[in-house]
Amino acid sequence: MIELHLIILAIVVSFGFVFSYLAMKEHDLLKALALSSVQSTFFALGFYILAAPDIVLAYLAIAVGAYTALIILAISKTERYEVGE
Amino acid sequence: MIIEEAVFVIGSIAILLGAIYDLIAAIGLLRFPDFYMRTHAATVGTIGGAALPVFGAGLVALVYHPLGSQRFFMAGIAFTVGILILIIAPTGSHSLVSAVYFGKVGKKPKLVVDQLEEDLPKRSDVAELVREHEELPGEEEEPKFFFRGMKR
Amino acid sequence: MNFESVFLNVLYFAAVIYTFAFVLYGIRAIKGPTTADIILAVDCLSFDMAAFMVVLGIYFKSIMLASGAIILSLWAFMLDIYYTKYVLYGEVEV
The missing domain is CATH 1.20.1300 (3 helical TM bundles of succinate and fumarate reductases)
Known part of the structure; x- marks a missing residue:
């Protein structure tokens, strides 16, 4: 059973890495926000498997909830597409 | 048990x-x-x-x-x-x-029956609503019936 | 019937299938042509992850771990609502 834990942890953290890279390279800021929320959901399961429930509680409220709400508020006040080089 | x-x-x-x-x-x-x-x-x-x-x-x-x-x-x-x-x-x-x-995000697929299309606000309706609203002096309220795609 | 060994077999089977489903949801989130597809994938992913957390919490014998599922299923709802409000009305008020 312990190998299954480690395999799930490895898969989840690798997907989080891939999604953070994709969010960094994206020019549409709303799409980047959605990709970033996928990354934070995967990392929440990673912290869960590492048996840290207090970090899971804080990380979910910040990275899935308040972060996305604040960034959508900022996008709605400014521009959606990143322009220029 | x-x-x-x-x-x-x-x-x-x-x-x-x-x-x-x-x-x-x-x-x-x-x-x-x-x-x-x-x-x-x-x-x-x-x-x-x-x-x-x-x-x-x-x-x-x-x-x-x-x-x-x-x-x-x-x-x-x-x-x-x-x-x-x-x-x-x-x-x-x-x-x-x-x-x-x-x-109207993305491309709309081919639909056989689309009965919801009548409920979409037409652009002329929205323009008329805005014009009616501008005639009244001294009101600051936005029109309620407003979608983002219709703005331009 | 020994509950613990039977539940271990059930958990082993379920964990493999859930992990495979997470991978498929992740591939859809990478491929998704529009933003709505990604947010739909996040929605499914977070609810299934909450279910998996409850099942895994019984195996770890800890109620502190399982209480993360309530928070996850509640916060994931917020992203849908804010996306809808941004797309339809253009402005978001917090």
Whole structure:
């Protein structure tokens, strides 16, 4: 059973890495926000498997909830597409 | 106790069935061609794949003796999560589909019957609403009937 | 009937299938042509992850771990609502 834990942890953290890279390279800021929320959901399961429930509680409220709400508020006040080089 | 074994077996079957539902929904979400069909697969995944195994886990936790006296807390958490998912998941999917339809996100697939199209606000209607509103002096209110796609 | 060994087998089967489903949802989130597809994948992913957390919490014998599922299923709803409000009305008030 312990190998299954480690395999799930490895898969989840690798997907989080891939999604953070994709969010960094994206020019549409709303799409980047959605990709970033996928990354934070995967990392929440990673912290869960590492048996840290207090970090899971804080990380979910910040990275899935308040972060996305604040960034959508900022996008709605400014521009959606990143322009220029 | 025969009752405990029966409850345990029912809960285990619910967990296994939920896992299989989840796999079917994931394959459907990956393979379907357009957004509305993907929504069909996603709602299978949320109700059959999340609410059903949570209720099954609650039934298992009620009779799972290695958990000690904490098992009633665990069953309470499981049933709370199940009821929350039953309330929240259809609301979220519905609002997302309404955003895609009325906001004209992406490309619209070929539909055989589209009865909702009459309900879309025409551009002339919105313009007339704005013009009526501008005639009244001294009012600052925005028109209520306003979508983002109609603005330009 | 020994509950613990039977539940271990059930959990082993379910964990493999759930992990495979998470991978497929992740591939859809990478491929998704529009933003709505990604948010739909996040929605499914978070609800299924909450279910998996409850099932895994019974195996770990800890109620502190399982209480993360309530928070996850509630916060994931917020993203849908804010996306809808941004697309339809253009402005978001917190």
